[in-house]
Amino acid sequence: MELFRTTNIDWLGKKWYFLGFSLIFSVLGVLSMLFWHHIPLGVDFKGGTQVRVAFEQTPNEDHIRQAMDRSGVHNARIQRVSDPSGHAANKVIIALPESTATDQSHDAGRQSVESALSANYHDSAFTVEQVEIVGPTAGKQLQKQAWLATLYSLIGMLIYLWFRFELIYGVAAVVAVFHDTLITVGAFSLTNQEITLTVIAAILTLIGYSMNDTIVVFDRIRENLALSRRESLHDVVNRSINQTLSRTVISSGLTFLTVLSLYLFGGEVLHGFSFALVVGILIGTYSSIAVAAPMLVAYQDWRVSKGKSVTLPAGKRAKV
Numbered sequence: 094m095e096l097f098r099t100t101n102i103d104w105l106g107k108k109w110y111f112l113g114f115s116l117i118f119s120v121l122g123v124l125s126m127l128f129w130h131h132i133p134l135g136v137d138f139k140g141g142t143q144v145r146v147a148f149e150q151t152p153n154e155d156h157i158r159q160a161m162d163r164s165g166v167h168n169a170r171i172q173r174v175s176d177p178s179g180h181a182a183n184k185v186i187i188a189l190p191e192s193t194a195t196d197q198s199h200d201a202g203r204q205s206v207e208s209a210l211s212a213n214y215h216d217s218a219f220t221v222e223q224v225e226i227v228g229p230t231a232g233k234q235l236q237k238q239a240w241l242a243t244l245y246s247l248i249g250m251l252i253y254l255w256f257r258f259e260l261i262y263g264v265a266a267v268v269a270v271f272h273d274t275l276i277t278v279g280a281f282s283l284t285n286q287e288i289t290l291t292v293i294a295a296i297l298t299l300i301g302y303s304m305n306d307t308i309v310v311f312d313r314i315r316e317n318l319a320l321s322r323r324e325s326l327h328d329v330v331n332r333s334i335n336q337t338l339s340r341t342v343i344s345s346g347l348t349f350l351t352v353l354s355l356y357l358f359g360g361e362v363l364h365g366f367s368f369a370l371v372v373g374i375l376i377g378t379y380s381s382i383a384v385a386a387p388m389l390v391a392y393q394d395w396r397v398s399k400g401k402s403v404t405l406p407a408g409k410r411a412k413v
Contacts, residue, residue: 146221
C-alpha cells in the first residue's frame with residue numbers, strides 16, 4: 094500500500110529549517126535540565142516513599158500539604174490522580190523526599206503520612222491504597238543501570254550498522270537516536286514530569302523504533318547508490334526518502350495513534366510511559382529524515398572539500 098506515488102520533495106534543501114527545529118528543542122531541553130526543573134527523577138531512582146491515598150470527597154491539595162507540614166513532614170509533593178476518562182478522581186499521590194526512606198527504616202515514610210492524615214482527617218475519610226518505597230542505595234543502582242542500558246544499546250547499534258553498512262551510517266544513526274533521546278528527556282524536564290523505570294523502558298523502545306526507521310531509509314539509499322553511481326548523493330538521498338515516505342507515514346502514523354490513545358485514556362499508571370512514546374515516535378520519525386540522512390551527505394561533501402576519497406559510491410558533490 095502506497096499513500097504517495099509521485100512524491101518529489103527536496104528534503105535536503107530544507108536541512109537548515111530542520112537544524113533550527115532540532116536546535117531549538119534540544120537547547121530548551123538542556124537548559125531546563127541544567128537550570129530549571131533539572132532531570133525530574135521519580136522515586137525509582139532518587140529513593141523515597143510514594144503513597145497513593147483515596148479520599149471520600151475531593152481532596153484539597155493545599156490542606157494535605159499543610160497537614161504534612163504540621164506533622165513534621167516537609168517538602169512533600171502532592172499530585173492529583175486522574176481517572177482514565179481524564180476527570181479528576183478523589184485520589185492523590187503523596188511523594189516524600191529520599192531522606193524519609195533510609196535503608197534502615199523503610200517504613201518511616203508510610204507511617205509519617207498515615208499519622209499526618211489521621212491527625213487532620215477522620216480515619217474513614219481516607220484509605221491508603223498503595224505504597225512504593227525505594228531506599229537511596231537501590232535508587233542509585235537503578236539510576237546507574239538505566240544509564241548503562243541506554244549506553245550499551247547505542248554502542249551495540251553502532252557496531253551492528255558498522256558491519257551491516259559502513260561506519261558513517263552507524264554514526265549518523267546513533268547521532269539521530271541520541272538526538273531523539275535528548276529531546277524526549279528534555280520534554281519531561283520542561284513539563285516537570287517524573288522519569289521512572291517505565292519511562293526508561295519507553296525510551297529504550299524508542300531507540301529501537303527510531304533505529305529501525307532509520308535503517309529502512311539507509312537500506313533504500315544503499316540500493317539506489319548501487320543503481321545510480323553517476324548521480325549525486327544529494328539526489329539519491331532525496332529520492333530514497335521519498336520512496337520510503339509511504340511506509341514511514343503508515344507505520345509511524347498507526348503507532349502514534351495507538352500510543353496517543355494510551356496517553357489520553359490509559360490513566361495515571363501509563364501516563365509517563367505513553368508520553369515518552371508520543372514524543373519519541375514523532376521525533377524519531379522526524380530524525381530519520383531530517384538528521385540521519387543529511388549527515389551522510391554532509392560527511393561526503395566534507396571529504397570532497399578536503400580532497401579525500403569518497404566512502405560512498407556516489408562521488409559527485411551535492412548541488413547547493
